[in-house]
Amino acid sequence: MTVSPPQTVPAVQLAGIGKSFGATHAVRDVTFDIRANEFFSILGPSGCGKTTLMRMITGFEEPTQGTIELGGVTADGVPPHKRDLNMLFQSYALFPHLNVQDNVAFELKVRKTHAKRAIAEAVREALALVRLDGYGDRAISQLSGGQRQRVAIARALIGRPSLLLLDEPLGALDKQLRAEMQLELKKIQREVGVTFVTVTHDQEEALTMSDRIAVMHDGRVVQVGTPEDIYERPATRFVAEFIGTSNFLTGKADGSVLTVAGLGAVPLPAGAFTGEAHLAVRPEHVRLHTGESAPPAGWAGLPATLQQVVYLGSATRYHLALADGGTFVAESHGAAPAGLTAGGPVVAHWDPQASRLLAE
Template identity: 45%
Template sequence: MSDIHIDGLTKEFDDVTAVDDISFDVDSGEFLVLVGPSGCGKSTTLRMIAGLEDITSGELRIGERRVNELAPKERNIAMVFQNYALYPHMTSAENMKFGMKSVSDYTSEEINERVRKAADILDIPELLDRKPSELSGGERQRVAIGRAIVREPDVFLLDEPLSNLDAKLRVQMRAELLQLHRELDATTVYVTHDQTEAMTLGDRVAVLNDGQIEQVDPPQMLYDFPDTRFVAEFIGSPAMNIVPIDLAFGDGAVAHHESFELSLPNPELFTERPDSAYFGVRPEDVSLVDNVAGDPETFEAEVSVTEPLGESLLVHCLLGGDELHVKAEARTELDAGDTVELCVDEERLHVFDDAGDAIYHSSPRGETVSDAAETQVEP
């Protein structure tokens, strides 16, 4: 295992900057996920770590070695690709051992033993004599992962390895990847556009946007304390509600919207105090007043659409010219045009400035945010 140190990494293609001066570290044995929309630079970053793309500027170190100019085979990394990259004329065993002799001094017997061990770990020993055309998508992906395992690399790199699988198999493979990571305790960098994969797999998650890193944090910290509006809206489904507000500061802080007025707790947590900003609250942190005890601040909204999700009801509400999503209890009877009275969990409120940076979270960053206010009934 080795750690990875990235300092000011930049990749330019002619006049396009795909990765723009990014810096982060991956600890030895850590599972770091790079997530972001298409074109954000996550796969390009992975390919620079692998040595498949030249680095325009910056420094990349794996362990104690600067590897900027080293060829891929000299970096002791193994990569798993989205399209599996298996040779169709070779069996699974031949695919797994392909190239081993060119990058190591292992004998054929030692390589065969590694293949057998990897197959046992992945539960595919019966597939070793089959060719890719005889395998399902999930089985092909296991063979591709096995090819990486047999090399016992310092770093595993995975580029959207589950994107070609159906939804049910993706869930199964996520669990298997987590189990595999625990068994191997390997330094891993994983690229995905799927924020659910990122949240469930990563020890930490790096959110990229337009070639730059928005935030690197453990998954729950990203969710509870997004550094930017982009992270707030990208992480979580449905996305965080964001509406424009005016702010008034006196003895406290008050958010004014055309459809509501809310007192914001812990005003000392504001890092700046603009006259206008954007208010953020997640759909599960907005409740129908009928489901909440006590005497919270409330406001009214008009129901426009309801979406039954099984475990909950997603309610689209109109707040003047803006829309607010609310996760209500399953089987709540609401129709378009109904007026509902709402309140918010004051422990989970956020404010972003015009540039999209977070300037306020209603709970101190780094402290555990409770699953719900003590008085709130979970939906």
């Protein structure tokens, strides 16, 4: 299968997109670009508007306001079958009465634009791409869940669309197979050079596969960025809570410190502002110290009581009780070090530059 050449025009441009169903605003003032040949994820909880946004890109829904461009050309009023895109559904939507090669070839046969020999060659290339060489004569009922998904991917890509949209593509797979297919989807996308846009509520899936992510909340896009941007530099408290796990301290920021009722002054990262704010600290950035050890100079420190130690295999999680009645979580690789026992006093320390200050 031929790899698409690099493009400079965005694959998708959304400008001021909104969608209302009566008095319900499903999508509100969404504006961002999806670059050509990138793996882009629209991420958010159920009911946030991500599926409605995807349906507007495909043409199954028309925006109430705003404009959509595909490859630099307006898509207003263009029906789905005339847009240069394809869609992969969570259910795969394979035809059970057709074997693998006939499922993959279905679109080209319906178009009637390819000779029989050309269709056979395209099917062979598509199956090779998804590592299903020699599976052409198999019945769909003879395939595993992962193999069925690969057939669906081959069928979606055989027509060489400029854009492939994937609706919760891995939701029907078990955890181990889902992890394997995350990497496989990313590899396939790189090989074919087609723009992939996936809609998902799975944070790990989006972080693993995506070049960039748009996080949606209550119909709005609250942040667009790389997986590292989204995780390490969340723009809002919602993003910090939804992507991974975060500890939060709320108080008054003034220059270099955050004053928290019941806890006192906590040092802030450089460039902090003045006003009511939340300080987000990821558990993996928190280190625990007892009276026998001390943190590096300049680190933040909160006295706490170690309530619970949870061994997770690759990591250990520590649940703490703070002096103001709040809770805090720390996490380290491997088993808990000697000297840390539930019920004992500890101090939770972290580098202020590893925290994130968020305006309230």
